[in-house]
Each structure stands twice: as structure tokens, then as C-alpha cells.
Amino acid sequence: MLPKHQLAEFALIQRIAKRFGGLRNQTLVGIGDDCAVTQSNAKTLQLITTDLLVEDIHFNRRFASCRDIGYKAMVGNLSDIAAMGGVPRQFLTSIAIPPSFSRNNVDMLYEGMMQPAKQSGVALIGGDTSSSPRTLFLSLTILGEVKPAHVIQRIGLQVGDEIFVTGTLGDSNAGLRILQTPAHKRVPRSCRTWLIQRHLRPIARLDAGQRLAKYRLATAMIDLSDGFSGDLAHLCKLNAVGATINVFHLPISDALRTYAHRMGEQAYDIALQGGEDYELLFAIRPESLSRLKRWITRGLLNAAHIGTITPKLQGLRMITPTGSIRRMPIRSYEHFRSKRVQTRRPTT
């Protein structure tokens, strides 16, 4: 169901979780969700997640400034807190600096991190620095809070649940392709700029996550980092269910539509593959549908109704724009990585 190298990494993490993972010491959720969850006090659960960015794997300094790299590292972590319905509080950085890095590069990296951090009220409270022989390595650990009744996990889907996704899909993937391939110049400049911005400066959907948590509406939620189809497949596998997605309802930006048209591709193909969207994929019970649609109409939530949870036997299917039902191709998002090495997958 998942591409081979993703499967390899899921297997690695599952083996580590099985052999070495534990739920002792007030730990309520361990390896396998967007964040680990520990009991802080009777009123509050603590969320913890760590996210790793490696030069030439997750970013390339030809395409991204130090400020961009810091910004995206922070958003990737904030997005994990959002996917549990939490409020981010503090973070720590672990950074290995290559000889080619100047003091100004380091400052810009931190400035990039602090911009979304400040907007979200997150404080930098510690970390570790080291030199690195060649490549930049940046690992962030973020702490957040959520009320026990509000926490949203990856587990909880039931057949018949309605599937939603925030924002728009595929923009980041298109933005990366534009950065990598000058041939994309036939796409209008304003579209290119917008898609690149979506790749370099994603948005963590903290408000949406917290709203869904507060009203206890989402049955399960995950943030989309590895790519829509792969992340959906992972979520369905965890819950032992299938899903049918109506590609006509996938939220696609005008810029992506223009890009796909000029490149002779289907916009929904790019949206299905996705990658680093940092949007939230969640499901609700059918009886909550009218309430959610009201929220969307009133502008309280930026989300689209894209499909339904089905029995596991039906697998992952898609309704194409012509109305035919087909098996959904699971295509994984490739950063800059070489094909021989394993891909990343957040384990918390």
C-alpha cells in the first residue's frame, strides 16, 4: 500500500517501538502519533514532539535561505502540536553547524525559527550546539499542552466518518518542483512566487486543530508532512479502515490549477501526492457534518469535505472527476534525498 522506502521506515520505527518503546512514568501516548503525551497534572496533558531536518535530505541551501530553513523547521514541529489539538508552549533546538556557516547564518536560522514561534507564543528555553563535519543538522523539540478531554489522536476512526482536510493540497510540492526546474518558466510569475512561498513558508494549522479539539469534533487527526496519499494510507492502516476520496472535492489553489494546466498535468494528481503540506487531515462523525459545514460557511474553519471512511476491505479508493471509482495510487513525496536511503517519518 505504501511505497517501498516508506514501508522500510515504518517497519524500522515499529520495530524500535516494539522492542524499546514504553508507556511508563505517566506516559499516555508513546511512539506512533504526532506527539507523545504525558500526564502533567489533573487538568493538563503535555505534548512532546521532535522533528529533524538534515541538509540535502530535507532542504537544499541553493533553494532555501537560512531564515527559510529555520521557519520551516519550526512550522513542522508546530504542526505536530496542531494535529493533537494542542497549544505549543516551549521549544529546544539541537543544531550541528558545518564549517561553511557564518555567525550571520546561525542568526538567520534562529530568526526564521522565532518568527512562527513568536506568532504562536512559543518560547526558546534551551538546546545544544555542535560543529558538524559537513552538513547542517537541525532537530527541534517542542512542548505543548492540551486538556485531557480535548486531545485528538491518530486512532479513533469509524466506518462512515466524513473526511476533511484544511487549506489546499499540493502547493508545496509544485513550489519545490519550480525551485528545482527552471523549465517551469512557462508558468506565470505570480503563480510561481505563490507556490514557492507555500513550499518555503508553510502554515501550522494551530487554530483549526484547537477548534476541533475544543468542540471534540475530530475522531482522528494527522498532519500532512510526507504526502497526502501516503499519510492517508498510514492513518487508515493504523485504524484498520479504508477510505474513498472524491478528487473533485480536493482543495486546490488557483495557482496550482494554473501550474498543472501549463505543465499538462492533473492538479489532483499533484494534490494526492502532496508533501510538506502541513495541512490537517481529520475525520468527524456523520452527525457532526452540518455543524462543520456551518463553521466552514461562516469562515470559522478553512477546510474541505473530501471523502468518507469505508471498511478496510475496500482499501483506498478515489472517485475521479469523470465519476469512475479507482484504486488510489500511493505516491510518496521525495525531498532531495537519494533513492538508496530511507525516508523520514515523524515517529511521535
Next chain:
Amino acid sequence: MLPKHQLAEFALIQRIAKRFGGLRNQTLVGIGDDCAVTQSNAKTLQLITTDLLVEDIHFNRRFASCRDIGYKAMVGNLSDIAAMGGVPRQFLTSIAIPPSFSRNNVDMLYEGMMQPAKQSGVALIGGDTSSSPRTLFLSLTILGEVKPAHVIQRIGLQVGDEIFVTGTLGDSNAGLRILQTPAHKRVPRSCRTWLIQRHLRPIARLDAGQRLAKYRLATAMIDLSDGFSGDLAHLCKLNAVGATINVFHLPISDALRTYAHRMGEQAYDIALQGGEDYELLFAIRPESLSRLKRWITRGLLNAAHIGTITPKLQGLRMITPTGSIRRMPIRSYEHFRSKRVQTRRPTT
């Protein structure tokens, strides 16, 4: 006072702390101590620290097995919890795996981590994995607990305080030198084995830290990772005090004594430089001296009384075995790093 490259890194961290650090959101201690401290609930403070190991900077796979690397990474983090008087609870790993690494290598790395983790009751609750273009990166984040009245910080020294250190100093440094230089074969095999073991398998002094915390005896504490003289200089600078160390009282193992003798060196020189000792350096008020000495005599604490806190103007001094008083040379510990790049320094 500190070597140039250490100064450069202190300066980097101080600038980051000043520009970007914050104490919002129930954070009581931010950048600058062994751990950050947040308020968990009325009865408990939470300790958090992150520690980074980079291949060819902090370890070399010619000298250390994957199990050794994992073991030491965990002890380095546990030691930071020990230095605040805390109890470690959970940890997360962030790991970038080079193509040369086998599945078995990864397993051994985790087995190495889990050995001291299990002994200390610490549970693996999450993390992130990635591929790495060339070198192994391993960042651990550890969470711990301490009662508000028990927490020991790096700040708190007063002139007249008596200085102690746990265990023995310099063994790890000698062990590393033996691994790096085959010429050390004139040192007896049993000494070599023991010193290498001290380098590869250090001990986190959790019991000592917790005992000092419980009885509120230590006025300040730090764990020795970068080297005794450098860490002492850093502690004194933070507290705006000086210190006089009696080198005759430095705790030196028989193995280090034999090693130094065979190499034509002074054992106390190696102890003063240290590096990756992971022992605790702490001070107590003079009135607690008899109590502490009683603990030591009864085997309740493995520590040595090595000097006294003095006014800042006197700087760092040492009383040599001949009884003369001299300025203490501050020598930093070098891992495998090249001289052009900055050194590591835990910022929490």
C-alpha cells in the same frame, strides 16, 4: 580565561539566549543551566535537556561500537538531569542514519541507549528518524522531575563555599588517548582496559545528585562534560566568583596514576583537563562540611573535597603538590574535532 574556541561558543549561545531566549509559559530556568525547568504542577518541576552527538566530532566509529555510542549518548543526557538533582522519566531520539548503517547497527545503537535508560527507569516515548548523506547524528531529549524545593542550579555559589567532585577525574580523557594512540602499549593492559571503559561507558551520577538535592546541601552544581578546568571556569564566571583547587585532593584513579607515570605526565594535569567525565562538580556551605564528610566516610556519597570558592578577583588558582599557589591553566577537552570548527557546549 577559557580557550578561544570555547569562548566563541559561549558567546554564540549567549547571543542566541539574549536575542531569542525566553522565560514565558511557566518556564523557570531557560538557556544556561544543565536543564531547562518548567512548572509542571504545584508539587513538581519538569526538567528538559537535549544533547547532540555528531560522528567524527563526538565519537569515532573506529573506536566506539554502535552500542557504545548509544550508551554514552544516554548517559550524557542523564548526567544533565543528575546535575539538577532530578529524576529522569522519559526520552525522545532524533537520529539521522548514514547509508553505511545496517539495520543491526540501528538496533545496537538503541540497545546501547536502553541499557542505562532501563537502569534509571527512563522510557523511550518518541522521536524522529531520517537518512543522512554521510555522518550519523544523534540527538536525545530527556524529561525529568524534581521537587521545587530540591532543584539545584548552576547559580548559587558564595565565597567560602567548599568545592566537591564525585567519582574520579581524567579517566575518560586517558581512555580516549589510549584508543587513539597505539604507543600507549607500555601502560599495563588492565589499566588500559579500565580507562577505555571509563571513556566508552561513563556513569551518570543520579544517586549523588538526588541525595544532594533531597537534603538541600549543594549551593550550585554542574556536570563535567567539556573538561574539569573549563567547566569550573564557566561555573565561576556565571557566579562571579573565583576558586582555589588543591590538586593534591583531586580524585584520581589508580589506573590514571599508573598511566600518567608510564607516560611521564602528571596525573593531576590530566584530571584538570578532563573531558567527558560526567562527574558532578558542586559546592556546599562551610557549615555543611562535617555532614558531607560523614556521608563520604559512610559510603553514602562518592565525592572528594577539592577546594574553596574565593572572591572573583583571585581568579582560578591551584595549590600544587609542592604547596605553591599558581594560576590554574584552563585547557579544553578536544573530541575528534578539527580545530577550525566550534566546539560543543550544552546550552541547557
